[in-house]
Amino acid sequence: MTKLLSVKDLHVDFATEDGTVNAVRGINCHINPGECLGVVGESGSGKSQTFLAAMNLLSKNGKARGEINFKGQNLLDLPLKELNKIRGSSISMIFQDPLTSLTPHMRVVDQMREVLKFHQKLSGTEADKKCLEWLERVHIPEAKRRLRQYPFELSGGMRQRVMIAMAMLCNPDLLIADEPTTALDVTIQAEILDIMDELRREQGTAIVMITHDMGVVARMCDRIQVMRHGEYVEEGAVDDIFSNPQTEYTRMLLDAMPRIDAPRDSETKPVKEPAKDHFLNVDNLKVEFNIFNGLFARKSVLKAVDGVSFDLAKGETLGIVGESGSGKSTLARAILRLLSTSEGEVSWLGSDLIGMNADQMKKARQDLQIVFQDPMASLNPSMTIGSSIMEPLRIFAPELSREERRAKVEAIMDRVGLPKSMINRYPHELSGGQNQRVGIARAVIMNPKLVICDEAVSALDVSIQAQIIDLLRELQKDMGLSLIFISHDLSVVRNISDRILVMYLGNVVELATSDALFDNPQHPYTKQLISAVPIPDPEVERTRKRLKLKGELSSPLDSAARLRFMPSKSEVLNNAQKSDYRPRLIDHGDNHFVAEHDPIETLLVNE
C-alpha cells in the first residue's frame, strides 16, 4: 500500500528568548490511505507541532526541518502558493477549541463558501447547496438556519460540527484532528467521534487523531504512535499497544488513565447517615443570576443552581459530576459564600453558614477551602509561591513569627511534594502539576475540615492527574479531610468518590454511592453520561453501545428544559406550571436517590 503521508526525520525548533526549544526531535511516521492514526502523548510531546508543521501553521518563531511527503511533494519545501492549493483541499485540519476557531464576525455560510470558491471555483447557489449538504451530513439540526448564523449563536459541539463540515467540503484525503473533542462535554464528544468515524467509512478519508485521551484512541484508531518530549516512543496496531505495550512510558500512560468501568481502588467507606452527622448539610440551595439584555431590556433569570440538597459526612468524599452549564461550580462557590445565594440553607457544623456575619465567616473560612481548575491562573502571578502558600497564615495565625511561618510553609511544601528550593519561585516558572500542588498546599496549610476541588485536575496530563489524586487521597487520610470533588470527567470522579451527585441544569438527577451509581445507574441522563465515556480498551469499545437520548443539553435559561426526561409531564402542564415544576428526588433505598423521569425506552432516539 502506498503511504498517503510520510514524515521523515522531522525536527521543529522554536526560537525563544531563553534560546532554542527543540519541540520535535527526529520524528518518523506515516499514515496510510483511509486509516485512522492516533498520535498520543502528554503536553509538550510535540504531537500537535508535528502536524502543524505539515500544514505550515507553526507560530512565527517555529522552524521545521526534515521531510513531510504527501503525494510525491515535500510539504516543507513547497512555496506558500502551492501549499495553499493543498491546505483545505486535500489535507484539512480541525482544532481543539471550537469556540475560538471560527471567525466571530462571519456567518457560517460565508466561512464555508470561501473554501469552495478558492479550491473549486464554486459560488452562488451551487456552493450554498454543497455547504448545506455537508452541514446535514454532520447532523446539524436545522442546517438551513445554521448557515445564516454567526458562530456565537452556536453551542460548542455545533461549532465543532461546522469545523468538520468545512474541513470536509473538498473531500480531503487526510483530515488532521488536533484534540477535536477535548474542550467538549462527554455526550457531545461521543457524537463528534461518531460523525468522524462515519465520515471515514463513507468517504475513505484518512484521519490523524491527535489526543491525550487513550479512551478516544481505543474508540477511533487503527494504529497508534506514542510520542514523548518530541521523540518517538513506539508505534503499532491499536490492539497490540493496548494489550502489550513495549515501553515503560506507554504502560504508564495506560495505567494512569482512570477507567470508568474499573471499581475504585481504595477501600469503600461504609456510608453512614450523613444527614445526622451535622457536618455539612445543604438544603434546597438556589443561586440565580439576573441576565440583562441591553440597557432597557427586561431581565431574565438564570437559575444556575435550582434547589440542590445534599449532606456530607466528616471524612467523606462527594463527587459532583455534570456537563458544562449544570451548575456544579456555581454550587461549590455558593456553599463557600463566594457567590451569594438566593434561597436555601447551608449548615456547617450545625450552624447556619449563609447567615453568618463577616467575623464568624472569616473564622469558618479557615476550615472551608477550595482548589481551582486552572492552577496557573488562580495564583497571583506577582507573588512567589512561598508567599501564596503563606497567605492563610498571615490571616489566620498573625501571632506566628516570620521564622515559624517559613518553617510551616516549608513543611507543607514538603508534604505536597514540592522541593523547598522552590519557595521563591513564581507561578510561571512552575509546571501545571507543580502549580496545582501549590494550590493544594495553600488550601490545606490551616488544617481545614473541608476542601472543595473544583475541576482541580482537569487541566493536567493524565500522569500528573493521577499523582495529584493520590496526593489528595493521602492528605485526606492523614488530616481527616472531607472532599467535594467536582469534575466533568466521570472516570476520575468514580475513582476518588465515596458518593456521587449527578447534576443537570442546576438540579440533582441522581445521588448514590460511587459503585451503585456506575454499576446500577437509574436515571436516563446518568446512563447516557456513562455510556458516552470512551473506555481505554479497544476490544471493549468496539462492542459498546452508546445511549442516545432525544434532545440536547439546552440552556439553563430555558425553564422547560428541566422536563427533558419527563416529556409525559411536560405534555400535561401549561407553561407557567412547567417553569415551576421540579422533578422530585425519589429514594430507591440504600442512599440511592433518583429524580423522577419517564421510562428510558420512551426517551431513546429511534434509529
Place this chain on the structure above:
Amino acid sequence: MLTYAFKRTLTALPVLWIAITVCFFVLRLAPGGPFDGERPMPPGIKANLDAHYNLDKPLIQQYAIYIGNVLKGDLGPSFTTEDFSVAEQISIGLPYTLILGAAAFVVSILLGVLAGIIGALKRNSWSDHTLAALVLLGLVIPNFLMAPILQLIFGIELDWLPVGGWGDGSLRYLVLPVAVLSFPHIARISRLMRGTMIEVLNSNFIRTARSKGLSSTPIVMRHALRPALMPVMSYLGPAAGYLLTGSLVVEQIFGLPGIGRYFINAALNRDYGMVLGTVIFYMIVILILNLIVDLLYAWLDPRVRAQ
C-alpha cells in the same frame, strides 16, 4: 438598530445636562465678566447692560432662564459681538471647522489603520521601525510646534503650499492644517492597530483560515481586519474630542475662520453665552460621533447586535 440608536440618544441627554450645568457655574466662578474692560464702564451703563443680559438676577435664576432657552433651541445672544446671536456666530464658523475636522478624522483613520496593518504584517522590519519612529515624533511634538515647523518647510522654504488662510477653499489650503491636526491621531491609531492586528493574527480563527488554504490578502481583509478594528473604534470617540479641541489651536495658527477662533476670543472676553453655546455644540457633535462609533461596533461584532 433604530431603537438602539434612539435609546442611546436618550441616555446621552442627562450627560449633556450635567455638562452644561457644570460649565455654566464654573464659567461664573472665573473672575471678571463680559463688560469688564481696561477702563471701567460708567456704572449706569453697566447696570443697563447687566439688566439687558439678565446678569443682574440671582445666578440660579439666570441658570433657569438659560436652560429654558436651550430647551427651546435658543443658545441666546452673544455678549460681546453686538447684533449676533450665538447660533448665528457658530453657523458662520461651522463649515470651516467641519471641513477641517472631518478631513482630519478621515485621514487619521485611513493612514493610521494602514500604517498599523503594515507594522503588524512586517513586524520588526525596517518599515515597521521607521513607522514606529514617525509615531514617536507625532506623539511628542505638540501641534503648536508642529504647525510652524511645517509652515516653515513647506510654506516658505519649499514654497509648495500656502502658509495659512482659507484662500479659495481649495485643497492646497487644507493640507497643512489637516496634517498638523491628524498627525498625533495617525500615530495613536497606528500603534493601537498594530498591536491588535498582531494579536488577531495569532488567534485561532486565523489559524483556521490559513488551514483552509486562503492567501494572506483575504485573511487580513476578511478575517482579521474587523476584529482588529474594535479597539481603534473605541478610540475614535475620544479622538473626535481631541480633534475639536485641537482645531481651536490649529485654526488660530493657520488663520482659519472656524468656530475655534470665536471660542478662544469668547473665553478671553467672558462671553458667557458664546462659550456655553460652543461647548454645547461641541458636546452634541461628540455625542453624535460616539453614537456612530457604537453603531459601527455593532457592525464589526455580531455579538453586540444580538444584545
